[in-house]
Amino acid sequence: MQNNQWLDHSTVYAQHHSTFYRWVLYPVIGVLVLGSLFLFLGKTEVVIRTKARITSLETKKLQTPINAKIKVNHLAENKEVKKGELLLSFDTTGIEIEKQQLEQQNTSLQEQQQAIHTFIDSLNQEKNLFAAEDSYGYANRVNVYLAAKEEIQESNQQLRTNQQQQQDAFNKTNTQLTDQLTKRQAEQSQWQQVRSAWAGQQALAGFPSDITSKYQTWQAQLAASPDEQKEELKATILSTIDTQLSQLKNEIEQLQLEQGKLAAPPSAEHEINGQATKNTQSKEQAISEAKQKLSEITETIAHNNSSLQSLNEQLKNSQLLAPSDGVLHLNEESKNISELPKGSLVAELYPNQPKDSMAFTAQIPANQMSHVKIGMPVHFKLDKKGVTEKRIDGTLTRIAETSDLTKDGAFYQVEGQLPIEDQAVTRYGLTGDLSLVVGKKSYWQKIKDILLNQE
Structure with a gap:
């Protein structure tokens, strides 16, 4: 104790x-x-994270220049090429055949053009200007037209001859009837005067001898007859004169009836003019159709020339040459395909690997762009499984003016530069994680934001 x-x-x-x-x-x-x-x-960086890709801002896209089967293919992944080096050669046999066919068609169309011009000139001048028969039948059509015209002319001449003969016959008959009618009317007038003279027992002078002789005979008979018979004889002779006048009247009426029935022959000019008009219309229609055909041929030749120009351009582009020195990166979708449509992307040509820096591209969601500025620092880490990651610090150099709308939302494309510190980085197409440093905050503030769910 x-x-x-x-x-x-x-x-x-x-x-x-x-x-x-x-x-x-x-x-x-x-x-x-x-x-x-x-x-x-203590401060920590506030970053926006996204995926980025090492690329070149001067990449040249190599596209198939024509629609043709690939004959020679010198494309290979990561192959270094020199400017003017042959990359692809195309089989242009089909293009050459098509070109030959179009050229032959154009030659034939041009010959037809010339034939149509000669055809139109022949119709306008109304003579055959063809030196020989053509392959399109235009010379024969001119001959048919000229033969039809000659036939119409002969027909018109015959119509005029017939019409003249009919007119001459009409004129002759009409003249005869007119003469007879005039003669009978003159006789009627004379006998009317004879009747008046006999009724008044007047002397008769200045009449034809036959009438004068009859009148004198009647006077002698009257003088020789007894007085009691004179009146009867005068009446008998007066009746004879009336009979003569009645006969003349009937003859005049008959002649007038015949002359009234007599009709002048119709003029042949209407039919002649109709045939001439029909012939002119036929010629004008043939010229119009020829001009329409000429227009169609001209249009076809122009279309063929345009196609020939395109074919010549394709033949000129039958080889795809490297536009500059660089490294090839093949398009996976076009590999091992022997025939591609014109404009298909077959590869991208990257410039030779730079020594100082390389470019990267990335997509930033539109709702995170408010703090992103040109010149801001960035950190890039390559995707390396099982290997210690190395951070490369760079700078943002460009922000797209507008966003691209995708199924995942709106994104802005940004570009930047990374210094080359390791040769492993100097390969186009490598991907990695990109951090854009938008600012710094204390660890306390960061914890506070996390607790308050403000991140």
Whole structure:
């Protein structure tokens, strides 16, 4: 008991308390103070993370220049090529055959054009200007037209001859009837005068001899007849004169009836003019159709010339040559395909590997673009499974003016430069994680934002 009394002494308790502060409490307080200083004074970067790809901003797309089967293919992944080096050669047999066919068609169309021009000139001048028969029948059509015209002319001449003969016959008959009618009317007038003279027993003078002779005979008979018979004889002779007048009247009426029925022959000019008009219309229609055909041929030749120009351009582009020195990166979708449509992307030509820096491209969501600025620092880490990652620091150099709308939303394309510090980086097409440094904040603020769900 006496040996343990020293443990109850106050000095021992003081020594225990001092040891606790020195080895436990003070270090804990120090750690807390240093931790607080680190939380409030220490800074961490605020970044926007996305995927990026090493690329070239001067990439040239190599596309098939024509629609043709590939005959020679010198494309290979990561192949270094020189400017003017043959990359692809195309089989142009089909194009050459098509060109030959179009040229032959154009030659035939041009010959037909010339034949149509000669045909139109022949119709306008109404004579055959063809030196020989053509392959399109235009010379024969001119001959048919000229023969038809000659036949119409002969027909018109015959119509005029017939019409003239009919007119002559009409004129002759009409003249005869007119003469007879005039003669009978003159006789009627004379006999009317004879009747008046006989009725008044007047002398008759200035009449034809036959009438004068009859009149004198009647006068002699009257003078020789007894007085009691004179009146009867006068009446008998007067009746004879009336009979003559009645006969003349009937003859005049008959002649007038015949002359009234007599009709002049119709003029042949109407039929002649109709045939001439029909012939002119036929010629004008033939010329119009020829001009329409000429227009169609001209249009076809122009279309063929346009096609020939395109074919010549295709023949000129029957080889795809490297536009500059660089490295090939093949399009996976076009590999091992022997025939591609014109304009199909077969490869991309990257410039030779730069020595100082390389470019990268990335897509940033539109809702994160408010803090992204040109010139801001970036960190790039290559995708390397199982290998220690190396961070490359670079700079953002370009932001697209407008966003691209995709099924995942709106994105802006950004570009930047990375210094070349490791040859492993100097390969186009490599991908990695890109961090865009938009600012810094204390660790305390970061923890606070996490707790308050403000990140």
